[in-house]
Amino acid sequence: MSDPVILSIATAVATGVATKLGEGANALLGKLAQALTRRFVQDPEAQSALVSARFEGPERPQAIEIVAERLERAEEEDPEIRELVGRLRAEATRESDDSVGNVIEGNVSGDARVIMGRDFNGDIRL
Template structure:
């Protein structure tokens, strides 16, 4: 099964809605989604299984199994195609997965955390934190 970020991207590709990536989707995210959709549609045309999965998901975007199939093909082509891979990484950084209280935790770290740098993560703190 694909990760939640790829599933969110696949859902956005299937529906064409940048809000499936982020509720606060910027114009840049919308443009990035358009570029990804064009690239995916073009690439899937030459792959019967991928095209069938995309067609099925577009018929019923609420069918999680169909969207997961698209996500699987998206992961595969992102690994094979540098342009699509770059778009997936760019948009993946904008994905919002889950809502408060759903139990989802998504950690994103950009940059070097070696040497003296430290990363602290947590969830649902109730009270003081001293570092």
């Protein structure tokens, strides 16, 4: 399963719908969609998933998952896609006045602990 931010970016690229992103991010999504379309020409399964997700959107989560997985692979291999995804990731995880964005990267298991919160008032004892 892809990380939630990549899954959101893949959904936005595939469906052309981006919520909570500004006009600049929408332009980045358009550039990323073009780059992925060019790249997916050589990958029939990814191309089919992109087309399917574009027309069926959330009703076709397996298609979006395939797009997300191929997007992650493309991000590793293609500098242009890596740069666009990096900019979109920053935009998608940017905090606004009324929301909290938390991103955890890496393995959180065993003795590791993650504590997230917002607007704490008073003492916190752990």
